[in-house]
Amino acid sequence: MTNHEEAATVRPLTLAWVRRHLAAGERIVGAEALLGGATAEMRRLTIGTRGGGIRHLVLRSFVDPTRQGPAEDLLHREADALTTLTGTGTGTGVSAPGLVAVDPAAAHCEYPSLLMTHLPGRAVLADEGLETRLPLLARQLVAVHAVRPAVRPREYVALTTADTVVTPEGADAAAWAAAIDLLRAPAPRYEGRFLHRDFQPGNVLFDLPPDDRAGAASAAGAAGARITGVVDWAAASWGPADLDVAHCSTNLALLHGPAWGLRFTEAYQEAGGLLAGTADERLYWQVRVPLAFSEEVQWVAQPWQEAGRTELTTRVVTERLDAYLTSLMDAPG
CATH class of the missing domain: 3.30.200.20 (Phosphorylase Kinase; domain 1)
Structure with a gap:
């Protein structure tokens, strides 16, 4: 024993x-x-x-x-x-x-x-079933932002500056330069919300039938999928909803491909979530997170690899990061 x-x-x-x-x-x-x-x-x-x-x-x-x-x-x-x-x-x-x-x-x-x-369920990082999980993630984040704590947590902290961003080798230099320039301006004014600050698939638990422990991806993609909890609240803060949305969008873009990052932003709004009022303000928050990820790509990829996504090498994640940032800068307002 x-x-x-x-x-x-x-x-x-x-x-x-x-x-x-x-x-x-x-x-x-x-x-x-x-x-x-x-x-x-x-x-x-x-x-x-x-x-x-x-x-x-x-x-x-x-x-x-x-x-x-x-x-x-x-x-x-x-x-x-x-x-x-x-x-x-x-x-x-x-x-x-x-x-x-x-x-x-x-x-x-x-x-x-x-x-x-301990909460039941498990995080699901597989590509399969994402179409079903995406709106559930969006609705859950809207619920997080609707929380009104009796004592407001501290204001969010943005550690990345225009001078600390690491432009990846071979990246779209023009797109990265334009995004970095956005950080040189003051942050837009915002209506504060309760933020998780690390809301992403690795911190959201889904229920899985007991007989499908090896087939987590297919189970989480089933019609009966539901979220059983959200974990890792160590960075809970007060700030713009856009910041949480951008964080989850960036994680989805790196895990599953750039298009999924853009789709999560749409799903959040379809679920009733409110983002910044103008396209320029939204873009500021959208690019802040992928620019921050540029400083720690290997650190971001490591837990995904340990969880079984071994194909997400530092190189693959870096390429997806570049593609996602470029798509944000190219997207119409």
């Missing part, structure tokens, strides 16, 4: 901290690493309950520095977002994990950590 061996992969101080937040009579009987955590170490913990059943929790530990800011700040934001989204009577239409405990400053754990409930 390997349960104790698996549980031991959680560091001793963190393990003791988790145990303090279990119900009476519960114990940790297993732990497994979760794929896709690009900025943190993720583990699903199996908890044996007092009545002989099991339940699951998810442990997030920031073991390395992040590009998004200090881990302490990220965990405070995630804890606040989870509290907002799972509070009694919120009626947000957004299913998120429930907060169990958080140790932002690593006062008790080896690393800054957060413990939360």
Whole structure:
């Protein structure tokens, strides 16, 4: 029996901290690493309950520095977002994990950590079934933006500047230069919304029939597909809806091809989402995200490769990034 061996992969101080937040009579009987955590170490913990059943929790530990800011700040934001989204009577239409405990400053754990409930379902990154999933993703993001938190999260932070963009070798130099010039202007005024800030297929869970665990793509493309939850709220912010839409659109363009990025923007509006009022304002937000991705293409592609999309090499993703940015700059207003 390997349960104790698996549980031991959680560091001793963190393990003791988790145990303090279990119900009476519960114990940790297993732990497994979760794929896709690009900025943190993720583990699903199996908890044996007092009545002989099991339940699951998810442990997030920031073991390395992040590009998004200090881990302490990220965990405070995630804890606040989870509290907002799972509070009694919120009626947000957004299913998120429930907060169990958080140790932002690593006062008790080896690393800054957060413990939360486990949601059913899994992320689906395959091309198959995307036609069905796309409107579901769009409607879910509209629901996220409709959340009105009692305490507004901090304003979004844009780390990319015109001077930090990395124009890919062989890219459409004119299109990239024109896009970079857009960043030199002040950001357009906007009506603020509650933002996820990393809303993309890797952070959206879909239900899958138990007998189709190996065929995730076909199951998620079936007519009965539904979203079971949205995870990874560490970058939750306040800002323009356009920013979340641009982030998801860029991810879809790199995962599935540039045309899908453009289609998601349309799907969001068809679902009732509101974007910036003018074409120039919308374009500013649309290009900001792919320009930011230019600085970290390898980092973006790695979790997709680990999840089975091995054909998404850095070169392929870079080519798609160039094609998508060019399509945005060429699109009619």
